[in-house]
Amino acid sequence: MKAVSGNFGMKPPVVRTMSTVDGQWLQRDLDVDYCWDNTRRPVLFGTAIDKIVKENGSANVLFLEIAPHPVLQSYIQPAHQSHPSTEPESPCAKTLGNTTSSSKASAPS
Numbered sequence: 001m002k003a004v005s006g007n008f009g010m011k012p013p014v015v016r017t018m019s020t021v022d023g024q025w026l027q028r029d030l031d032v033d034y035c036w037d038n039t040r041r042p043v044l045f046g047t048a049i050d051k052i053v054k055e056n057g058s059a060n061v062l063f064l065e066i067a068p069h070p071v072l073q074s075y076i077q078p079a080h081q082s083h084p085s086t087e088p089e090s091p092c093a094k095t096l097g098n099t100t101s102s103s104k105a106s107a108p109s
Contacts, residue, residue: 023047062094
């Protein structure tokens with residue numbers, strides 16, 4: 001993978017980043033080795049979400065999903081609601097997506 005990628009000009013993150021590779025705050029470069037680990041190891045999404053909410057308090061967290069369909073909300077909300085200080089509002093905000101009530105994606109015509 002390294003030989004093919006040439007690291008694609010990857011740079012270290014400029015904001016604090018939670019890793020779903022190990023469920024900890026990122027303390028390494030987002031390089032080819034990290035991407036390779038991310039594809040080969042189990043995704044610790046729930047662990048990462050839980051750690052963010054525990055450290056920051058559920059009322060102080062907003063997850064912004066940048067995707068055409070808000071798929072991750074169904075994983076974020078249960079982790080968020082498992083904390084006693086959780087506010088009733090959703091901790092998720094979507095930025096893109098279908099505005100219809102249908103959850104099925106349609107192919108472009």
